[in-house]
Amino acid sequence: MSSLQSNGSAVESLDDKIPKIKFTKLFINGQFVDSVSGRTFETIDPRTEEVIAKISEGDKEDVDLAVKAARQAFDHGPWPRLPGSQRRRIMLKFADLINENTEELAALDSIDAGKLYSMGKIIDIPAAAETIRYFAGAADKIHGATLKMSRELQGYTLKEPIGVVGHIIPWNFPTQMFVVKVGPALAAGCTMVVKPAEQTPLSALYYAHLAKLAGIPDGVLNVITGYGHTAGAAISSHMDIDKVSFTGSTEVGRLVMQAAATSNLKAVSLELGGKSPFIIFDDVDVDKVADLALSGTMYNKGEICVAGTRVFIQEGIYDKFLNTLVEKAKAWVVGDPFDPNVHQGPQVDKKQYEKILWFIDQGKREGATLLTGGKPCDRKGYYIEPTIFTDVADDMTIAQEEIFGPVMSVMKFKTVEEVIKRANATKYGLAAGIMTNNLNIANRVSRSIRAGVIWINCYFAFDQDLPYGGYKMSGFGRDFGLECLNKYLQVKSIATPLYDSPWL
Structure with missing residues (x-):
C-alpha cells in the first residue's frame, strides 16, 4: 500500500x-x-x-x-x-x-x-x-x-x-x-x-x-x-x-x-482522449526509467490525457523492471495536495473517483492481476491508491479505455515489430513514450506509431514551441x-x- x-x-x-x-x-x-x-x-x-x-x-x-x-x-x-x-x-x-x-x-x-x-x-x-x-x-x-x-x-x-x-x-x-x-x-x-x-x-x-x-x-x-x-x-x-x-x-x-x-x-x-503507450526496451537503466514510467501514469493523479498507462516492457528486463516499479509505487505518497511531501492528491470529484474504482474492478473481473494498490485510501476525500495491473491483454477494458486515474497496465513484449503493432492497437493516438539507447530503434518506432506527440527517453516533455495534439479519435x-x-x-x-x- x-x-x-x-x-x-x-x-x-x-x-x-x-x-x-x-x-x-x-x-x-x-x-x-x-x-x-x-x-x-x-x-x-x-x-x-x-x-x-x-x-x-x-x-x-x-x-x-x-x-x-x-x-x-x-x-x-x-x-x-x-x-x-x-x-x-x-x-x-x-x-x-x-x-x-x-x-x-x-x-x-x-x-x-x-x-x-x-x-x-x-x-x-x-x-x-x-x-x-x-x-x-x-x-x-x-x-x-x-x-x-x-x-x-x-x-x-x-x-x-x-x-x-x-x-x-x-x-x-x-x-x-x-x-x-x-x-x-x-x-x-x-x-x-x-x-x-x-x-x-x-x-x-x-x-x-x-x-x-x-x-x-x-x-x-x-x-x-x-x-x-x-x-x-x-x-x-x-x-x-x-x-x-x-x-x-x-x-x-x-x-x-x-x-x-x-x-x-x-x-x-x-x-x-488518449491511451498512450510507454515502451521500454531492454537496454535502459531500469531504476531511472521505472521512475519515469511511474510518474508517466500517476502524475496529476492520472488525470492527464497523455498519461502513459499502457506500459510495454521488453521480456529481457520484465521481471526486474516490474519489481522496481512496485517498490517505487509503494513509496508513492498520497495525501493532501498542500503537503509538500505528497506525490498525489485526490481525484477531482466523486464521479471521477467512482469511475476509476469501477475500472479497477473491471480489470479484476476480466482477469488482469492486481499487483499493487486498487483501493480507496482510508480517509475522507477522493483519494485512490496508485494501482498497477499485470497479465493485461490488449483487448481488456483497462487497456483500451481512458481511465483518467492512477491505474497502470503492464504488458510484456518480445520484438520491435510486435510492440509497434500493439502500441497502435487503440482508437486513440495522442502521445507515446519510447525508452531505448538504440537510435535505430528510436527512429523506427517513433515513425511507426500513429500519435501526435512522441517522447524519446523522456515523458511529459511539453514546450511552448512544440505543437501538441492527436491522431485518430484523439482529435x-x-x-x-x-x-x-x-x-x-x-x-x-x-x-x-x-x-x-x-x-x-
Missing part, C-alpha cells in the same frame, strides 16, 4: 494557504454578474468533500449575452484593430499579473481540482505566465504573403482573426488549458467566451479579473461558468460564434462537432507552437490587375 499522509493537525495547518474566494459570478463584458436565472451550483473541495463556494450557473441566456459582448468587441471594438505591438504590451502585463498572484492561483487549483500546491507554484502558474508571454511575442508577427502570380495580377494574402471564439476547457489542468486557449486567440485579435469545467471554475474567474486589470478591453474575454450540457452546448451551437476550441473527452467532442455542423458550420478543433488541431495561431486566423486572398493588364 502506498504511503498516506495523516489527516490530523498537521494537515489542518496547511489550510492556512487556502485563499478567500473572491470571484463566483459570471464575467461578461468586463463585469462580474449573476446569471440570468439567478441559479448557482456548488464547487466541491475534493480533499474534504465539502463545499468551497456557490458559483453562478450560466445557461443559454448567459451565453447569448456573452457572445453579444464578444461580437460587439470584435466587430466594433479596438482589440482586433490594435497594432500587434499594443496587444503584445497588454498581454505581457497580463502575464506579469499572473506571476504576481502565483500562490493564490495555485491554491485555487489545489482546492478546486486536487492539484499539488507545490507543483502549481513552481510549474503550473509560472508556465501559464510564460505561455501568455510566448503568444504575446507573436502578436506583432502575424503576416500574410506576397504571391508571384501566373498571370498579370498582383496577389497577396492577409491573415485575419477568425472572429468570436468559444473555448470549452477541461478540469484536469484548469490553468494551463485556460492560457493555452486564450493566449493564441488574444494574440490573433479574436474575442472569446470561455467555459471552464463545472468542477473547476475558480481560477478561470480569477484570470478574467487579471485580464481586465491588464487592460484587455471589455467584451474581449468573457467567462461563463456552468454545465457542459447547457452552457457548453449553447456555445457549440451558437450561430454567432465563429470557432470552437474544445479539450475533453472523445464522447463530448463528438457532440461539439455535431452541434457546430448543424448550426453555422463553425470551425472546430478538438483535443480529446485534430494543435495547441502550443506558433502554428496553433492558425486555428484562430483565416487567410484572405487579394488580387489586383497589373498596369496595362487586359483585366482592366
Whole structure:
C-alpha cells in the first residue's frame, strides 16, 4: 500500500494557504454578474468533500449575452484593430499579473481540482505566465504573403482573426488549458467566451479579473461558468460564434462537432482522449526509467490525457523492471495536495473517483492481476491508491479505455515489430513514450506509431514551441507552437490587375 499522509493537525495547518474566494459570478463584458436565472451550483473541495463556494450557473441566456459582448468587441471594438505591438504590451502585463498572484492561483487549483500546491507554484502558474508571454511575442508577427502570380495580377494574402471564439476547457489542468486557449486567440485579435469545467471554475474567474486589470478591453474575454450540457452546448451551437476550441473527452467532442455542423458550420478543433503507450526496451537503466514510467501514469493523479498507462516492457528486463516499479509505487505518497511531501492528491470529484474504482474492478473481473494498490485510501476525500495491473491483454477494458486515474497496465513484449503493432492497437493516438539507447530503434518506432506527440527517453516533455495534439479519435488541431495561431486566423486572398493588364 502506498504511503498516506495523516489527516490530523498537521494537515489542518496547511489550510492556512487556502485563499478567500473572491470571484463566483459570471464575467461578461468586463463585469462580474449573476446569471440570468439567478441559479448557482456548488464547487466541491475534493480533499474534504465539502463545499468551497456557490458559483453562478450560466445557461443559454448567459451565453447569448456573452457572445453579444464578444461580437460587439470584435466587430466594433479596438482589440482586433490594435497594432500587434499594443496587444503584445497588454498581454505581457497580463502575464506579469499572473506571476504576481502565483500562490493564490495555485491554491485555487489545489482546492478546486486536487492539484499539488507545490507543483502549481513552481510549474503550473509560472508556465501559464510564460505561455501568455510566448503568444504575446507573436502578436506583432502575424503576416500574410506576397504571391508571384501566373498571370498579370498582383496577389497577396492577409491573415485575419477568425472572429468570436468559444473555448470549452477541461478540469484536469484548469490553468494551463485556460492560457493555452486564450493566449493564441488574444494574440490573433479574436474575442472569446470561455467555459471552464463545472468542477473547476475558480481560477478561470480569477484570470478574467487579471485580464481586465491588464487592460484587455471589455467584451474581449468573457467567462461563463456552468454545465457542459447547457452552457457548453449553447456555445457549440451558437450561430454567432465563429470557432470552437474544445479539450475533453472523445464522447463530448463528438457532440461539439455535431452541434457546430448543424448550426453555422463553425470551425472546430478538438483535443480529446488518449491511451498512450510507454515502451521500454531492454537496454535502459531500469531504476531511472521505472521512475519515469511511474510518474508517466500517476502524475496529476492520472488525470492527464497523455498519461502513459499502457506500459510495454521488453521480456529481457520484465521481471526486474516490474519489481522496481512496485517498490517505487509503494513509496508513492498520497495525501493532501498542500503537503509538500505528497506525490498525489485526490481525484477531482466523486464521479471521477467512482469511475476509476469501477475500472479497477473491471480489470479484476476480466482477469488482469492486481499487483499493487486498487483501493480507496482510508480517509475522507477522493483519494485512490496508485494501482498497477499485470497479465493485461490488449483487448481488456483497462487497456483500451481512458481511465483518467492512477491505474497502470503492464504488458510484456518480445520484438520491435510486435510492440509497434500493439502500441497502435487503440482508437486513440495522442502521445507515446519510447525508452531505448538504440537510435535505430528510436527512429523506427517513433515513425511507426500513429500519435501526435512522441517522447524519446523522456515523458511529459511539453514546450511552448512544440505543437501538441492527436491522431485518430484523439482529435485534430494543435495547441502550443506558433502554428496553433492558425486555428484562430483565416487567410484572405487579394488580387489586383497589373498596369496595362487586359483585366482592366
